[in-house]
Amino acid sequence: MDLFELTPFASDIDLLHTGAPGITGAIRDAILNEVPAAECFRWELRTEGEQRSIDRAMGSVGAVPARTISLVDSADGKMIDPASGELDIEHGEFRFYFNPYYASSEAFRAGRDIPALSALLYLQTLFEAGLTGDQLFSQPGWGQAVDAVQTCVNNEVLRQIEEHAYLRARFWYLALNAYAAAPTRADFQLAAESLGFKYLLKVQSLPDSLLLPLNSLVDNSAGMTFTSSGHLRGDAYRLERSFSAAMDPVPPDIPLATNRQAALLTVPLKVMSRGIASSAAKASGGSEFFHLALPQAARNACANFQDDARLSAIVQFGDFREPWVSVPIPCVVQRKHPADDRLFLRLNLFGLPGAMLNVGKSTVRVCLVGLLGEG
Helix, strand or coil, X not given: XXXXXXXXXXXXXXXXXXXXXXXXXXXHHHHHHHCCCHXXXXXXXXXXXXXXXXXXXXXXXXXXXXXXXXXXXXXXXXXXXXXXXXXHHHHCCCCCEECCCHHHCHHHHCCCCCHHHHHHXXXXXXXXXXXXXXXXXXXXXXXXXXXXXXXXXXXXXXXXXXXXXXXXXXXXXXXXXXXXXXXXXXXXXXXXXXXXXXXXHCCCCCCHHHHHHHHHHHCXXXXXXXXXXXXXXXXXXXXXXXXXXXXXXXXXXXXXXXXXXXXXXXXXXXXXXCCCCHHHHHCCCCCCXXXXXXXXXXXXXXXXXXXXXXXXEEEEEECCCCCCEEEEECEEEEXXXXXXXXXXXXXXXXXXXXXHHHCCCCEEEEEXXXXXXXX
């Protein structure tokens, strides 16, 4: 099983265990110690009891049967498939169910879910199945997904988005994952328009903190970098969610491990230092992930490296008055369709941003590195 292929971009690995909540941290530590390259993935661990509260809300607003499948650690590799999602995957015909009575659900009233979020998850599922264009529009659940987006253009849903930071964060996370799953930017733009997201994003009631990055994403902006990073508080995150790309020349002081490595480009980042990111606080070992969707310039710099596995990253922290602190970090690089112009990075910074910024290293830059030669 190739975990890198199973967990693209901002995806994580959800695991349930039968023990008490108190041993969750120990289980996560064992995974990080025993699973090869475990530090390259986000691990979300829950007890069966904690999962039950999630299961109760599942499907109360919208449901994608193909995403309800789970595997049990048993000799026969038992699969739990309550909605026959395996058949959707086998036949390439994906269902989506929209609950028109969503406003009465506990998940909606608590500010945890709205119909458009399920539609985004459905769109991500279709892209991950390799579907584009007319193949999307002919899917059995497409009409209900359109209804799910259109029903969000009402004051009750918009008020929930405005009042609940969790909803805004979830909206961005799922939109960015669907964007990353699309074969090209153009495929995402066409699908988002067809689902009605542009109509939804014209509504001025959406907070600018969500409206501006979402509009950049749906408008198919070629020169933008999009990010997912640790949540600080409210609408504050480690990284801006969207900003104009700025690819800098490689500085001369990048420390390379061998003469077979070549520094390709650097990406300067504005990193927030207020508090400790919740994604870092939850994870044993201080894991903290940055996800960057970089535009054309980054992909062009990597043109001579056909294998994504030959690309890695070094993160530098500095203040321009002292030597930079350089740290090689676990990095997953992904390029998609040959016609696409994006490059995706998943970086585990192990809580370094907060530590470095707190001691005055106020500037952060990511240097993309390629391994030359064969082998």
